[in-house]
Amino acid sequence: MSVVVANPSASDDYFRFFGLEQQFNLDLSALEQAYLAIQKEVHPDRHARGSDTEQRLAMQMATLANTAFQTLKNPVQRGLYLCQLHGVDARLETNTAMPAAFLMKQMEWRESLEEREEDLAALESLAEEVAVSKKDTLSEIALAVDGAKNYERAAELLRGLLFIDKFALELDDAISVLV
Numbered sequence: 001m002s003v004v005v006a007n008p009s010a011s012d013d014y015f016r017f018f019g020l021e022q023q024f025n026l027d028l029s030a031l032e033q034a035y036l037a038i039q040k041e042v043h044p045d046r047h048a049r050g051s052d053t054e055q056r057l058a059m060q061m062a063t064l065a066n067t068a069f070q071t072l073k074n075p076v077q078r079g080l081y082l083c084q085l086h087g088v089d090a091r092l093e094t095n096t097a098m099p100a101a102f103l104m105k106q107m108e109w110r111e112s113l114e115e116r117e118e119d120l121a122a123l124e125s126l127a128e129e130v131a132v133s134k135k136d137t138l139s140e141i142a143l144a145v146d147g148a149k150n151y152e153r154a155a156e157l158l159r160g161l162l163f164i165d166k167f168a169l170e171l172d173d174a175i176s177v178l179v
Helices: 028-042 052-073 075-085 100-115 120-147 151-178
Strands: none
Touching: 028 052, 052 075, 075 120, 075 151, 100 120, 100 151, 120 151
């Protein structure tokens, strides 16, 4: 019995591995279907009677499928991965430079959170504003990657999205205390 995978030679490109187009706007149901098909094929139970090599290869493919799926399923990770594939390192650890308008918005949000931490309606309104900002940023990333192929711009937007996501979590925590 041999391990059959959609495209095992494409392990250096998670999109090709799943037979998907290399793009930010991804059909998540197609990703999940491809993932499940590969997992079914390489599941260790299917190769329990195979040689040690076949069992090891099945385990490697299952691990690769898991890693690839988790990367592509998450918009931030998918965007960073696309940037990496095109030679752009987002330098998340060292590059925290952001446009002034974005930083001002972040400061406004933080002040609103601190000033209204006991006001559920105000926090829920702020959460809606943050959700819209996240949606807009995701759209901008899709335009930068899928449209303009501008991976430097995408990396900048992804750094901003990380800030937005982090603040959204803090905001959710503040709301959950009041609910």
